[in-house]
Amino acid sequence: MGTGGIAAGGAEVINAFRTELEASGIKAAVSENCSMHKVGCRGLCAKDVLVDVIINNNKTTYQYVKPDMVSRIVKEHIKKNTPVSEWVAGEDYHNFHKKQLKVVLSDCGSLDPEDIDAYISGKGYEAARKILTSVKPEDVIGIIKASGLRGRGGAGFPTGVKWEAAMKQSAKQKYMICNADEGDPGAFMDRSVIEGNPHAVIEGMIIGAYSIGADKGYVYIRAEYPLAVDRLRKALSDARTKGFLGKNIFGTKFNFDIKVKLGAGAFVCGEETALIASIEGQRGMPRAKPPFPVYSGLWGKPTVINNVETLANVPYIIRNGAQWFASFGTEKSKGTKVFALTGKIKNSGLIEVPMGIPLREIIYDIGGGPEDGKLLKAVQTGGPSGGCIPADMLDTPVDFESLAKVGSIVGSGGMVVLDEDNCMVNVAQYFLQFTQMESCGKCVPCRIGTKRLLEILDRITKGAGKEGDIELLEKLSSDIKAASLCGLGQTAPNPVLSTIKYFRNEYEAHLQGKCPAAVCKALLTYYILEEFCKGCGACIRACPAKAITGEKKKLHKIDPAVCIKCGACFDVCKFKAVKKE
Amino acid sequence: MIKLTIDNKIIEVAEGTTVLDAARMLNIEIPTLCHHPKLTPFGGCRLCIVEVKGVPRPLTSCTTPVSEGMEVVTSTPAIEDLRKTVLELILSDHPNDCMICEKAGDCALQELAYFYGIKENRLEGERRIYKKKDGNPFIERDMEKCILCGRCVKVCEEVEGVGAIDFTYRGFQSKICPTFEKDLDCEFCGQCIAVCPTGALTGKAWKQQGRIKDTRETETTCGYCGCGCSLTLHVRGNEVIKIDSREDTINEGWLCVKGRFGYTFINSPDRLKKPLIKRNGRFEEASWNEALDYIAERLKKIKKEHGPDSIAGLSSARCTNEENYLFQKFIRAAIGTNNVDHCARY
Structure with a gap:
């Protein structure tokens, strides 16, 4: 159960099962053979709460489980071994997993993240033990380099190269x-990994620390992730109790311990030099590189900063070998990548796919395509630093190089699906709102430049755009990218540039006073179509501004001068007589 | 030593030197706003960007250390274009009221706007509006003119060791202010004024007292204490209207609240110009000889009637060593008592 599962009612479902099982006497009667496990997130948020019932290795998965369904599942399935067929997860659930390839998430959703023994019984900490007791640091780095693992935080820097620089x-x-x-x-990959398998991250850190020769570690984690923080803290304390952290780990001379540092809600603290400043107790502002943190990082000492997913890959690479990992993915982007698939898509959730998989397979085979048969317009990848990939480029392979080529990035793994109802100017505006607010304020191009970009986008969506605004957006965007201090400013204009690149016609339509997707309020007019209006009065009753008039069974009319464009009439009309454009 | 080329000129500099410093050794001008030679590099204004061969994006010369064989180009059409955009962005969030600004004629931002010929601004937009509210008599803060170069924050932290101000908020709302946005309540040394490149920080004492072109500069030494800081008096007519200090002086241009602001007594009608002796319950003007004779006579009388130990001498630690030596000599040898001390030795 991750945060999503708990929000969907997972805790209530577990309690219902506990009560039901105890009341029915099953637990008491067959306690040796019956157990209940709370596991990490399995990814398919759209179908939460998911429950597996396993009888004699026969697994049945239920979806959308609510507490009031529990008693029937217990009575019919657990007692009489007849699954409640109408609640069993269907094709969507199985298709969702079919094209995925799970490395980092392989144990998420099957082991209890709060139980260190569950992790150990699945070969957990064996990789760290093997490395610490019998492999030289330079050889570990050799393995990581051979695996082709690259940073999963966004930039895709080769992990082995980074470690080697710090080791030297x-x-x-x-x-x-x-x-x-x-x-x-829209991104929740790292959150789910820590919530679902915190020990893999810790084990990755132990291996990394041993390779570079560090005896102190930090996990810099958002305070907004309370469940992840709790599970991480428990995992750290369990690992300490078992002797996997602390002095003389596995009987060797290697000492290493990890502290948890909570972030105070600044987006920019994901930038490594700002993150370091924050740990040091300074305001989270980035500094210019070089020097890079591997030479001068925390307190001026050599420091390696790796993303959660990168580190969680490490124990699996050590266990299965560099060749195994390198066998997935493309020539330059090895292994798998976790994505948070959200937006206008049927099966929203957390997925892990081999690098290089065509975007189309993610959207249609795993995600089940857009909701309600709508037309797919674009896929936004890489969050506020990324770009939009239009529907006609869905065959683009998802890897570092290919996405960069089409003007987007893999980024940390956000993937937002946009359909015909999304206005691309509005999408760019949304991301700019975010980045300009999260700019640390240190450098001019980011602090003032993103604000100006947002102002121009604001006026375009309000129908006050000026001729030359699109060109000005392009020029200012490219200048901000070139002149900004850190990754935030250097990538913040990407959503603007990529939407202009592929959807310039939408920008132009706005300048002519139309929002093609009918999203931008200021450019909309609501009116009633004579041929469909039955004169039922539903819209009149729904209108909060009293802008609609008309007698019963006669054509109703909207007064555009009074209309506040709230869309209540549009939503309430059963005859599709209200039109907006 | 590290050898590199800047604009095709070869130079050899010590390891750790920044590209900006190396360029300045070659008399190559690179525009800066946030850089200050006495403070740690910041890299925020982005004006000092240069192209370095083999590096895909421009680097700020103020933060980049030199490396062997580095090839730097300080000015290209692309670099100048970026600098211009940056300046336009700064000016789009600036009051641009140079005609009434205290800093006019001495403002780094004004200079750059002039050299880059920025008249119209493509990037006009919302401007930060702040209320002025400081009640202190020394420092005028006009935060709308602040370009967030961070020099004031650094001088307060790195030179004064006070840390009275810092960055707050994020993004466009970023602002430099004291804790919880309270009124400034510090030592009022005014070092922040000395390093501010714009009119955001000025002295209340020299408000509307005169432009730089109207003043003469007189070098002198501060008389307040034994440190002997060098002062530059800005004199208009026969009146001191402002005091600062040059960076190439013994005090490196740094001053304290007294040296920087404590000059308004010069033309004060209350200023004491002659000694006063109280006669018949009233202070009356006297000559220096009269006054000194009177003191000597009284000291002698007290010593005779009550003994030397009835007199004590208290001096100031801020006096020069020579002055303090003479003072204790006087108390010990002339008065004949060991009752002598100064303010730093309680």
Whole structure:
């Protein structure tokens, strides 16, 4: 159960099962053979709450489980072994998993994240034990380099190269930091990994710290992730009790411990130098690189900062070998990537796919396509630093190079599906609202530039755009990208540039006073179609502004001068007689 | 030593030197707003960006350390175009009321706007509006003119060791202010005024007292204490209207609240110009000889009647060593008592 599952009612469902099982005497009678496990997120948020009933290795998965359904599942399925067929997860659930390839998430959704023994029984901490007791640091780095693992936080920097640079530093004190300050709107990959399998991240950190020669580590995690923080803290304390953290780990001379540092809600603290400043107790503002943190990081010491997902890959690479990992993905982008699939898509949720999978397969085979048969317009990847990939480019393979080529990025793994009802100017405006608010204020192009971009977008969506605004957006965007200090400013204009690149016609339509997707309020007019209006009066009753008049069974009319464009009439009309454009 | 080329000129500099400093050694001008030679580099204004061969994006020369064989180009059409955009952005959020600004004629931003010929601004938009509210008699803060270069924050932290101000808020709303946006309540050394490149921080004492072109500069030494800081008096007519200090002085241009602001007594009608002696319950003007004779006579009388230990001398730690030496000599040898101390030795 992750945050999503709990929000969908997972805790109530578990309680219902506990009560029901105890009341029916099953638990008492067959306690040796019956157990109940709370597991990490399985990804398919859209179908939560999911419950597996396993009888003699026969697994049945139920979807949309509510507490009042529990008693019937217990009575019919658990007692009489007849599954409640109408509640069993159907084709969607199985299709959702069919094209996925799970490495990082392989244990999420099957093991209890709060039970260290569950992790250990699945070969957990064996990789760390093997490395610490029998492999030299440079050989570990060799394995990671051979695996082709690249940073999952967004930039895709080769992990082995980063570790090697830190290892070669002669400083006595070095640091290993896990960046769990996931902040992209619509992204919840790192959160789910920590909630679902915190020990994999810890094990990855131990291996990394050993390789670079660090004896202190930090997990910098958002305070807005309370469940992840709780599970991480429990996992750290359990690992300490077992001797996997602390002094002389696995009987070796290697010492390493990890502290948790909570972020205070600044998006920019995901940028590594701002993150370091924040740990040091300073205002979270980035500084210019070089020097890079591997040379001068936390407290001026060599520091490696890896993303959660990157680190969670490490134990699996060590366990299964570099060749195994490198066998997935493309020539330059190895392994898998976790994405948070959201937006106008049927099966929204958390997915893990091999690098290089065509975007189409993610959207249609895994995601089940757009909701309600709507027309897909674009897929936004990489969050506020990313771009929009139009529907006619769905065959683009999803890997670092290919997405960069079409003007987007893999980023940390946000993937927002947009359909015909989304206005692309509005989408760009949304992301700019976010980035300009989250700019740290240090450098001019980001602080004032993103504000100006947003103002121009605002006026375009309000029908006050000026001739030359599109060109001005392009020019200002490219200047902000070139002149900004850190990754935030250098990528913030991407949503603007990519939407102009592929949907310039929508921008132009706005300048001519039309919003093709009928989203931008100021450009909309609501009116009633004579041929469909039955004169039922529903819209009159729904209108909060009293803008609609008309007698019963006669054509109703909207007064555009009074209409506040709230859309209440549009929603309430059963005859599709209200039109907006 | 590290060898590099800047604009095709070869230079050898010590390791750790920044590209900006190396360029300045070659007399190559690179525009800056947030850089200050005495403060740690900030890299926020982005005006000092340069192209470095092999690096895909421009780097700020103020933060980039030199490296062997580095090839730097400080000015290209693309770089100048970016600098112009940055300046336009700054000016789009600036009152641009230069005709009534205290800093006019001495303002780094005004200079750059002039050199880059920025008259019209493509990027006009919302401007930050702040209320002025400081009640202190020394520092005028006009935060609408603040370009967030961070120099004031750094000088307060790195030179004064006070840390009275810092960045607050995020994005466009970012602002430099004291804790909880309270009124400024610090030592009022005014170092922040000295390093502010714009008219955001000025001295209340020199408000509307005169433009730079109207003043003469007189170098002098501060008389307040034994430090002997060098002062530059800005004199208009026969009146001191402002005091600051040059960076190439013994005090490196830094001053304290007294040295910087404590000059308005000069033309004060209350200023004491001659000694006063109280006669018949009233202070009357006297000559220096009269006054000194009177003191000597009284000291002698007290010593005779009550003994030397009835007299004590208290001096100031801020006096020069020589002055303090003479003072204790006087108390010990002339008065004949060991009752001598100064304010730092309680």
